[in-house]
Amino acid sequence: MDRNKTEGIVIRQVDFSETSRVVTFFTRDYGRISVLAKGARRLKSAFEAAIDLLTRCQIVFLHKSTSSLDILTEAKLVNRFRAESHQVNAYYAGLYVAELLQSLSEEFDPYPRWYDAAVVTLSRLQSDADFRQAVIRFELVTLAELGLLPEFEQCQCGRPVEENSERWSLWIQQGVLLCSQCRHHEASARPLTGEVLSTLRRLSHSDMADETIPPIPDIQLRIIRPLLTALISNIIDRRPKMLAYLKF
Known part of the structure:
Protein backbone atom coordinates (compact mmCIF):
# COMPACT_ATOMS: atom_id res chain seq x y z
CA MET A 1 0.00 0.00 0.00
CA ARG A 80 -12.94 24.85 9.84
CA PHE A 81 -15.75 26.34 7.78
CA ARG A 82 -17.80 28.51 10.12
CA ALA A 83 -20.76 30.47 8.82
CA GLU A 84 -22.45 32.70 11.39
CA SER A 85 -25.97 31.71 12.46
CA HIS A 86 -27.44 34.61 10.47
CA GLN A 87 -25.48 33.64 7.35
CA VAL A 88 -27.75 30.85 6.21
CA ASN A 89 -27.01 31.50 2.55
CA ALA A 90 -23.27 31.34 3.20
CA TYR A 91 -23.67 27.90 4.78
CA TYR A 92 -25.76 26.58 1.91
CA ALA A 93 -23.32 28.13 -0.56
CA GLY A 94 -20.53 26.14 1.11
CA LEU A 95 -22.56 22.97 0.65
CA TYR A 96 -23.10 23.96 -2.98
CA VAL A 97 -19.33 24.20 -3.47
CA ALA A 98 -19.03 20.68 -2.04
CA GLU A 99 -21.82 19.43 -4.33
CA LEU A 100 -20.06 20.75 -7.43
CA LEU A 101 -16.75 19.22 -6.38
CA GLN A 102 -18.48 15.89 -5.76
CA SER A 103 -20.65 15.87 -8.89
CA LEU A 104 -18.17 17.19 -11.45
CA SER A 105 -14.93 15.50 -10.42
CA GLU A 106 -13.45 12.07 -11.03
CA GLU A 107 -11.50 10.01 -8.51
CA PHE A 108 -7.74 10.60 -8.55
CA ASP A 109 -8.02 13.35 -11.18
CA PRO A 110 -6.32 16.41 -9.62
CA TYR A 111 -7.22 20.03 -10.39
CA PRO A 112 -4.96 22.18 -8.18
CA ARG A 113 -6.43 25.48 -9.43
CA TRP A 114 -9.97 24.25 -8.81
CA TYR A 115 -8.97 23.16 -5.32
CA ASP A 116 -7.39 26.56 -4.60
CA ALA A 117 -10.55 28.28 -5.86
CA ALA A 118 -12.67 26.19 -3.48
CA VAL A 119 -10.41 27.15 -0.55
CA VAL A 120 -10.69 30.86 -1.43
CA THR A 121 -14.46 30.61 -1.92
CA LEU A 122 -15.10 28.89 1.42
CA SER A 123 -12.95 31.52 3.14
CA ARG A 124 -14.80 34.33 1.39
CA LEU A 125 -18.19 32.89 2.32
CA GLN A 126 -17.30 33.25 6.00
CA SER A 127 -16.70 36.98 5.59
CA ASP A 128 -19.25 39.72 5.01
CA ALA A 129 -18.73 39.51 1.26
CA ASP A 130 -21.73 38.97 -1.02
CA PHE A 131 -22.14 35.19 -1.24
CA ARG A 132 -23.73 35.53 -4.69
CA GLN A 133 -20.58 36.89 -6.29
CA ALA A 134 -18.39 34.32 -4.49
CA VAL A 135 -20.56 31.51 -5.87
CA ILE A 136 -20.55 32.90 -9.41
CA ARG A 137 -16.77 33.26 -9.45
CA PHE A 138 -16.38 29.67 -8.25
CA GLU A 139 -18.80 28.41 -10.91
CA LEU A 140 -16.81 30.19 -13.63
CA VAL A 141 -13.54 28.64 -12.40
CA THR A 142 -15.28 25.25 -12.30
CA LEU A 143 -16.41 25.55 -15.92
CA ALA A 144 -12.98 26.79 -16.99
CA GLU A 145 -11.15 23.92 -15.26
CA LEU A 146 -13.44 21.38 -16.91
CA GLY A 147 -12.85 23.01 -20.29
CA LEU A 148 -16.54 23.88 -20.57
CA LEU A 149 -16.49 27.66 -20.10
CA PRO A 150 -18.13 29.36 -23.09
CA GLU A 151 -16.17 31.94 -25.03
CA PHE A 152 -17.63 35.32 -24.16
CA GLU A 153 -15.54 37.28 -26.66
CA GLN A 154 -17.24 36.43 -29.95
CA CYS A 155 -20.02 34.58 -31.72
CA GLN A 156 -19.33 31.14 -33.18
CA CYS A 157 -19.29 32.86 -36.57
CA GLY A 158 -16.40 35.06 -35.42
CA ARG A 159 -18.32 38.28 -34.88
CA PRO A 160 -16.75 40.06 -31.86
CA VAL A 161 -18.74 41.29 -28.88
CA GLU A 162 -18.80 45.05 -28.38
CA GLU A 163 -19.79 46.78 -25.15
CA ASN A 164 -22.79 48.58 -26.62
CA SER A 165 -23.63 46.14 -29.39
CA GLU A 166 -26.82 44.17 -30.01
CA ARG A 167 -28.11 41.51 -27.66
CA TRP A 168 -26.57 38.05 -27.71
CA SER A 169 -27.65 34.60 -26.56
CA LEU A 170 -25.94 31.44 -25.39
CA TRP A 171 -26.55 28.00 -26.85
CA ILE A 172 -26.50 26.09 -23.56
CA GLN A 173 -26.13 22.58 -24.99
CA GLN A 174 -23.13 23.58 -27.09
CA GLY A 175 -21.73 26.24 -24.79
CA VAL A 176 -21.26 28.80 -27.57
CA LEU A 177 -22.18 32.44 -27.88
CA LEU A 178 -24.54 33.45 -30.69
CA CYS A 179 -25.24 36.79 -32.33
CA SER A 180 -28.73 37.68 -33.55
CA GLN A 181 -28.00 36.30 -37.03
CA CYS A 182 -26.78 32.92 -35.72
CA ARG A 183 -29.31 32.40 -32.94
CA HIS A 184 -30.82 28.90 -32.61
CA HIS A 185 -34.11 27.91 -31.02
CA GLU A 186 -32.07 25.99 -28.42
CA ALA A 187 -30.35 29.17 -27.26
CA SER A 188 -30.98 30.75 -23.86
CA ALA A 189 -34.16 32.81 -23.88
CA ARG A 190 -32.51 35.47 -21.71
CA PRO A 191 -30.67 37.98 -23.90
CA LEU A 192 -27.09 38.86 -22.99
CA THR A 193 -25.99 42.44 -23.37
CA GLY A 194 -22.45 43.57 -24.13
CA GLU A 195 -22.20 44.81 -20.53
CA VAL A 196 -23.11 41.40 -19.09
CA LEU A 197 -20.63 39.65 -21.37
CA SER A 198 -17.96 42.15 -20.34
CA THR A 199 -18.64 41.30 -16.67
CA LEU A 200 -18.40 37.57 -17.39
CA ARG A 201 -15.10 38.06 -19.21
CA ARG A 202 -13.69 40.14 -16.37
CA LEU A 203 -14.68 37.58 -13.74
CA SER A 204 -13.43 34.67 -15.85
CA HIS A 205 -10.01 36.22 -16.37
CA SER A 206 -9.51 37.50 -12.83
CA ASP A 207 -7.42 35.82 -10.15
CA MET A 208 -9.77 34.05 -7.74
CA ALA A 209 -8.00 35.63 -4.78
CA ASP A 210 -8.37 39.18 -6.16
CA GLU A 211 -10.49 41.17 -3.70
CA THR A 212 -10.65 44.30 -5.85
CA ILE A 213 -13.27 42.98 -8.29
CA PRO A 214 -16.26 45.37 -8.18
CA PRO A 215 -19.67 43.99 -7.19
CA ILE A 216 -21.89 42.63 -9.93
CA PRO A 217 -24.89 44.95 -10.43
CA ASP A 218 -28.21 43.37 -9.43
CA ILE A 219 -29.60 43.84 -12.92
CA GLN A 220 -26.74 41.72 -14.28
CA LEU A 221 -27.01 39.14 -11.49
CA ARG A 222 -30.58 38.45 -12.57
CA ILE A 223 -29.25 37.45 -16.00
CA ILE A 224 -26.01 35.70 -15.00
CA ARG A 225 -27.53 33.55 -12.25
CA PRO A 226 -29.96 31.50 -14.41
CA LEU A 227 -27.38 31.33 -17.19
CA LEU A 228 -24.79 29.60 -15.00
CA THR A 229 -27.45 27.38 -13.44
CA ALA A 230 -28.43 26.22 -16.93
CA LEU A 231 -24.82 25.58 -17.97
CA ILE A 232 -24.02 23.51 -14.88
CA SER A 233 -27.35 21.66 -14.93
CA ASN A 234 -26.67 20.71 -18.55
CA ILE A 235 -23.33 19.14 -17.55
CA ILE A 236 -24.62 17.05 -14.64
CA ASP A 237 -28.03 16.34 -16.22
CA ARG A 238 -29.93 17.80 -13.29
CA ARG A 239 -30.30 21.00 -11.35
CA PRO A 240 -27.85 21.09 -8.41
CA LYS A 241 -29.77 20.25 -5.24
CA MET A 242 -28.32 23.01 -3.06
CA LEU A 243 -29.49 25.76 -5.40
CA ALA A 244 -33.01 25.15 -4.09
CA TYR A 245 -31.88 26.48 -0.68
CA LEU A 246 -29.94 29.52 -1.85
CA LYS A 247 -31.77 32.85 -1.95
CA PHE A 248 -30.21 34.77 -4.80
Missing part, protein backbone atom coordinates in the same frame (compact mmCIF):
# COMPACT_ATOMS: atom_id res chain seq x y z
CA ASP A 2 1.22 3.51 -0.86
CA ARG A 3 1.32 6.12 1.90
CA ASN A 4 0.16 9.49 0.56
CA LYS A 5 0.06 12.92 2.16
CA THR A 6 -1.96 15.86 0.86
CA GLU A 7 -4.36 18.65 1.78
CA GLY A 8 -8.09 18.27 1.24
CA ILE A 9 -11.59 19.56 1.88
CA VAL A 10 -14.24 17.22 3.28
CA ILE A 11 -17.09 17.21 0.77
CA ARG A 12 -19.09 14.15 1.89
CA GLN A 13 -19.49 11.70 4.76
CA VAL A 14 -21.34 8.37 4.95
CA ASP A 15 -21.59 6.09 7.98
CA PHE A 16 -19.88 2.77 7.27
CA SER A 17 -20.35 0.87 10.50
CA GLU A 18 -21.12 1.57 14.16
CA THR A 19 -17.64 3.05 14.60
CA SER A 20 -16.39 4.10 11.13
CA ARG A 21 -17.20 6.47 8.28
CA VAL A 22 -16.39 6.75 4.61
CA VAL A 23 -15.14 10.30 4.06
CA THR A 24 -14.83 11.91 0.64
CA PHE A 25 -12.18 14.59 0.22
CA PHE A 26 -11.43 16.86 -2.68
CA THR A 27 -7.65 17.09 -2.45
CA ARG A 28 -5.12 19.35 -4.09
CA ASP A 29 -2.78 16.60 -5.25
CA TYR A 30 -5.09 13.66 -5.95
CA GLY A 31 -8.46 15.15 -6.77
CA ARG A 32 -11.48 13.41 -5.27
CA ILE A 33 -10.76 10.47 -2.99
CA SER A 34 -12.94 8.36 -0.69
CA VAL A 35 -11.29 6.85 2.37
CA LEU A 36 -12.35 4.73 5.30
CA ALA A 37 -11.91 6.58 8.60
CA LYS A 38 -11.83 3.78 11.16
CA GLY A 39 -13.20 4.75 14.55
CA ALA A 40 -14.40 8.17 13.30
CA ARG A 41 -17.83 7.72 14.93
CA ARG A 42 -16.43 7.06 18.38
CA LEU A 43 -16.75 9.83 20.99
CA LYS A 44 -12.97 9.98 21.36
CA SER A 45 -11.93 9.55 17.78
CA ALA A 46 -8.31 10.00 16.73
CA PHE A 47 -9.61 12.35 14.02
CA GLU A 48 -11.74 14.45 16.41
CA ALA A 49 -13.37 17.29 14.42
CA ALA A 50 -10.76 17.35 11.64
CA ILE A 51 -13.05 15.49 9.23
CA ASP A 52 -16.27 17.45 9.74
CA LEU A 53 -18.03 18.51 6.55
CA LEU A 54 -16.28 21.39 4.74
CA THR A 55 -13.22 21.33 7.00
CA ARG A 56 -9.83 21.73 5.38
CA CYS A 57 -7.12 19.46 6.69
CA GLN A 58 -3.78 17.79 6.09
CA ILE A 59 -4.34 14.09 5.64
CA VAL A 60 -2.34 10.90 5.27
CA PHE A 61 -3.99 7.90 3.63
CA LEU A 62 -3.00 4.45 2.49
CA HIS A 63 -3.85 3.83 -1.15
CA LYS A 64 -4.72 0.23 -1.93
CA SER A 65 -4.08 -1.28 -5.34
CA THR A 66 -7.23 -3.38 -5.05
CA SER A 67 -10.83 -2.20 -5.33
CA SER A 68 -11.21 -1.94 -1.54
CA LEU A 69 -11.37 1.43 0.19
CA ASP A 70 -8.27 3.45 0.93
CA ILE A 71 -7.57 3.97 4.63
CA LEU A 72 -7.33 7.34 6.34
CA THR A 73 -4.53 7.22 8.93
CA GLU A 74 -4.06 10.89 9.88
CA ALA A 75 -6.09 14.08 9.65
CA LYS A 76 -4.83 17.39 11.01
CA LEU A 77 -7.22 20.37 10.97
CA VAL A 78 -6.06 23.40 8.97
CA ASN A 79 -9.25 25.41 9.33
